[in-house]
Amino acid sequence: MFTTNGSPFTGTIRTISCRPRARLNTRRGVLSHPISRSPTTMSSTSFVRPSANMIGVPFAWQPVASTASWRLYSTQPAKMAAFEALWQTRPGAPLTLFAIPRPDRERNSFYVGLPRALSLLVFGDANATVTGLDRIAPPDRPPLLLTFFSYRLMVLLGCLFVVLAGASLTWGLWRKVPFPPCWLRLLTLAAPLGYVACEAGWVAAEVGRQPWAVYGILRTRDAISRTVPAWQVLASLIAFTLLYALLLWVFLRILLRIVRQGPEAPERAGY
């Protein structure tokens, strides 16, 4: 499974949004950078290494993905069934690409899936039987819609990053001319999506394990501490929120300073 923290493009914000000329523009935000008004002189070959990494890593991780699928399925089958909106236990289970789950009817509308791919991914056997939600008692199932769509959003964004990196790599290798400004703008807009994918992954993982705090052993509602009163929970929540807001502020200041400094020349950066 692919749980990289942060977009592949997060680290390239300064590469794509700043040229030396941009240093003069210290009061402008990232998205109002001159990119939008003049063609960049930034070499497209500077994208080759990050793009190649972005594409290579998921492929290199395929054996790990298979093992991780098995581990997820064997430890939390309800979560896997919710990720896939798999209502019926069945041999040769498909991998869901898109669906609109209908929990009230225990079925899906507009289902699109890859036949037998889930069985293959989890068991390495296209005909193996995968447990569906029908084998999970309703009170033991996670909230389906939030689990399903947050998981889909994460995977969709992961695929989008690979496509963006693939197109950049192709352009950088075959056409040794600068990227068109509209492409750079698109990559700049994609930068925050890594954070969205992380949050979606976290929601999928956490909501997907409900109603359990310890899967199959301790329910979340039974895990409430009797020794820590509610006001202390609230106080620590407020304290952590303030602390993280401060860290976010420091992070943004440092990020913007790096963006304004602009990139190193490609040859010095080693690309």
Ligand code: HEM
């Ligand atoms: C491209 C396909 C992707 C697949 C197949 C995938 C798969 C998964 C799975 C199965 C989980 C749940 C693990 C568990 O509950 O034990 C997960 C969690 C997560 N994923 Fe993804 N993921 C993908 C892309 C991404 C991307 C692009 C990001 C972020 C940039 C991301 C960030 C996360 C995070 C933060 C978690 C929560 C980890 C945790 O709290 O334990 N994932 N992912």
